[in-house]
Amino acid sequence: xxxxxxxxxxxxxxxxxxxxxxxxxxxxxxxxxxxxxxxxxxxxxxxxxxxxxxxxxxxxxxxxxxxxxxxxxxxxxxxxxxxxxx
Numbered sequence: 001x002x003x004x005x006x007x008x009x010x011x012x013x014x015x016x017x018x019x020x021x022x023x024x025x026x027x028x029x030x031x032x033x034x035x036x037x038x039x040x041x042x043x044x045x046x047x048x049x050x051x052x053x054x055x056x057x058x059x060x061x062x063x064x065x066x067x068x069x070x071x072x073x074x075x076x077x078x079x080x081x082x083x084x085x086x
Contacts, residue, residue, distance in 0.1 A: 004029055007075075020084045028076045035085040038066040047077020 006027040012020040023029070025047070046059035051070045058064065058079075066073060 018084065018086055020082065023081045023083055025075055025077065025079050025081070027078070028074065030072060030074050032072045033066050033068045033070055036068055037085060039084045040064050040066060041082045043080050043082055045077055045079035047075060047079045050074040050076070 007023060007025040007029040010022045010024075012022060025045075040063065042058050042060050042062045044060055046057070049056045049058060049064075051073050053070070056064075
């Protein structure tokens with residue numbers, strides 16, 4: 001388990017071609033997207049995602065993609081997200 005200030009990350013699968021994690025965010029998380037893209041599925045809670053392009057609200061059941069072109073993102077809220085990437 002990786003622990004960040006305000007969040008933790010559990011690795012489910014880490015392989016050459018695909019990785020899957022569970023991010024549990026208690027308050028907030030600042031993350032630099034360096035992977036080609038992230039596939040995100042919100043499985044619990046609600047919050048907001050801040051990028052250079054704007055602020056987006058999300059809740060349980062929402063899914064979104066984050067390209068590495070967004071750079072740093074800020075996530076706020078009490079949420080659990082399944083995150084995967086190639």
